[in-house]
Amino acid sequence: MVQVLSWHENEVWNKHVESVWFPCLDEGSIPSSSTNVVLIGNLTLVRALRPEGQSDFVDDDSLQLHSLITKTMAKQLTPKVSWVGKVDWELTHFHGDELSTFRGSSYNSYLVRDQKVALIDTVWQPYDKEFVSRLKQEIDLQKIDYIVMNHNEIDHSGALPELMREIPNVPIYCTKKGEAIIRGHYHQDWNFVNVKTGDTLSLGENTLTFVEMTMMHWPDSMLTYYDGDGGVVFSNDAFGQHFATESLYNDRVCAAELMYEAEKYYANILNPFSAMVAKKIPQIEAMNLPMNLICPSHGVIWKDNPAQIIEKYKQWCDAYQEDQITIVYDTMWQSTRKMAEAIADGIREVSPQTTVKIMNINRDDKNDALTEMWRSKAVLVGSPTINNGHSFAIAGLLEMASGLKFKNKKAAAFGSYGWGGGAVKQITAKLEEAGFALVNDGLQKLWVPDQSVLSECTEYGRQFAQAL
Numbered sequence: 006m007v008q009v010l011s012w013h014e015n016e017v018w019n020k021h022v023e024s025v026w027f028p029c030l031d032e033g034s035i036p037s038s039s040t041n042v043v044l045i046g047n048l049t050l051v052r053a054l055r056p057e058g059q060s061d062f063v064d065d066d067s068l069q070l071h072s073l074i075t076k077t078m079a080k081q082l083t084p085k086v087s088w089v090g091k092v093d094w095e096l097t098h099f100h101g102d103e104l105s106t107f108r109g110s111s112y113n114s115y116l117v118r119d120q121k122v123a124l125i126d127t128v129w130q131p132y133d134k135e136f137v138s139r140l141k142q143e144i145d146l147q148k149i150d151y152i153v154m155n156h157n158e159i160d161h162s163g164a165l166p167e168l169m170r171e172i173p174n175v176p177i178y179c180t181k182k183g184e185a186i187i188r189g190h191y192h193q194d195w196n197f198v199n200v201k202t203g204d205t206l207s208l209g210e211n212t213l214t215f216v217e218m219t220m221m222h223w224p225d226s227m228l229t230y231y232d233g234d235g236g237v238v239f240s241n242d243a244f245g246q247h248f249a250t251e252s253l254y255n256d257r258v259c260a261a262e263l264m265y266e267a268e269k270y271y272a273n274i275l276n277p278f279s280a281m282v283a284k285k286i287p288q289i290e291a292m293n294l295p296m297n298l299i300c301p302s303h304g305v306i307w308k309d310n311p312a313q314i315i316e317k318y319k320q321w322c323d324a325y326q327e328d329q330i331t332i333v334y335d336t337m338w339q340s341t342r343k344m345a346e347a348i349a350d351g352i353r354e355v356s357p358q359t360t361v362k363i364m365n366i367n368r369d370d371k372n373d374a375l376t377e378m379w380r381s382k383a384v385l386v387g388s389p390t391i392n393n394g395h396s397f398a399i400a401g402l403l404e405m406a407s408g409l410k411f412k413n414k415k416a417a418a419f420g421s422y423g424w425g426g427g428a429v430k431q432i433t434a435k436l437e438e439a440g441f442a443l444v445n446d447g448l449q450k451l452w453v454p455d456q457s458v459l460s461e462c463t464e465y466g467r468q469f470a471q472a473l
């Protein structure tokens with residue numbers, strides 16, 4: 006084993022230097038005693054630290070080590086647990102085109118090297134060969150004793166076929182539903198071991214305990230807890246975020262960006278399953294497990310105060326809302342936009358402390374709009390009338406909002422029209438179907454609003470805010 010200094014991006018060279026162990030390196034590759042090796046996240050530059058703290062790139066003596074380091078995929082989290090996943094910087098959409106991922110994502114896989122070795126989850130299929138190839142540089146695959154599949158959507162199970170070609174007899178621990186999903190996806194008769202809540206798997210010194218997380222967010226979802234190294238929770242999708250980072254830990258990234266991505270993830274993926282979240286979290290808390298790290302399968306690992314994300318989930322699953330009203334509209338010739346802005350004026354007059362967000366669904370991202378709606382206590386949805394109904398983009402938004410099953414939110418519709426109208430009636434009906442409590446029957450105005458109509462819109466905003 007070689008001791009390597011790890012340095013985190015956005016920090017000065019001689020600060021926050023941590024010692025970590027990289028078992029894949031052998032002693033013969035240690036550089037000269039005057040030279041330290043420094044990892045920058047996964048970029049793995051090698052530099053010589055001079056006594057005064059200045060740094061230079063290494064001399065030739067260290068190239069062997071440099072070469073070894075750049076080949077490894079692992080990031081050591083604890084003495085026995087390494088991250089061996091894939092950061093996907095290029096991902097912009099997920100679940101087909103259903104979910105925007107503007108900050109990329111990661112597919113987190115973990116290697117637990119106790120007396121026995123367990124691999125927790127794999128990565129998305131396009132990265133299967135890269136994953137297996139780099140995993141081989143981290144560990145002799147024949148030394149993997151167990152594979153644990155916490156959830157088998159393709160972003161986590163996609164590399165299984167490539168991996169199982171190498172180690173076809175290694176048992177795969179998963180829920181019964183997990184086995185069915187893997188069989189349904191890959192049509193292979195691998196060595197499955199079904200587990201349920203409370204089942205354990207000894208790794209020698211320490212133990213894995215399995216906790217079913219049914220419908221958080223698929224029927225097969227489960228959490229695996231490792232009781233070594235202070236307690237490590239492998240939570241799969243729960244507590245995750247689509248957030249690519251080399252920094253790995255929650256205290257190494259912008260807190261606001263991280264929390265936005267965690268909220269967007271919850272609002273757009275987990276919100277429909279909030280009842281299950283509300284039931285499951287007390288069960289997990291009752292187990293009173295020490296938690297050094299919460300390791301989800303997407304985004305950063307919760308290292309600094311890991312319980313904070315559990316506290317957030319407790320709030321989010323309970324019909325979450327802030328003092329916010331979101332106005333989402335579509336517009337053809339700016340009339341509905343003018344109505345939206347005039348309505349916002351009225352809300353602000355009545356309730357100046359309320360956050361009011363105005364979003365054009367054709368300019369703003371649909372999932373960001375849904376995240377803002379999820380945060381809100383009330384929403385106003387506007388569209389001009391097109392072919393006796395509302396616009397295509399508003400139809401998509403309302404369909405998604407219906408599926409996400411927002412709770413405890415009020416709503417109303419508005420929009421301009423030319424002759425017959427129809428958009429406001431249609432939006433109102435769909436809001437009600439989607440579970441919003443209607444504040445009124447909507448506001449429909451003919452042609453382009455003049456000052457008098459805009460005043461009516463402002464009054465409509467006042468009355469809306471007063472009704473909340």
Ligand code: FEO
Nearest residue numbers: 156158160161242
């Ligand atoms: Fe990250 Fe449900 O897959």
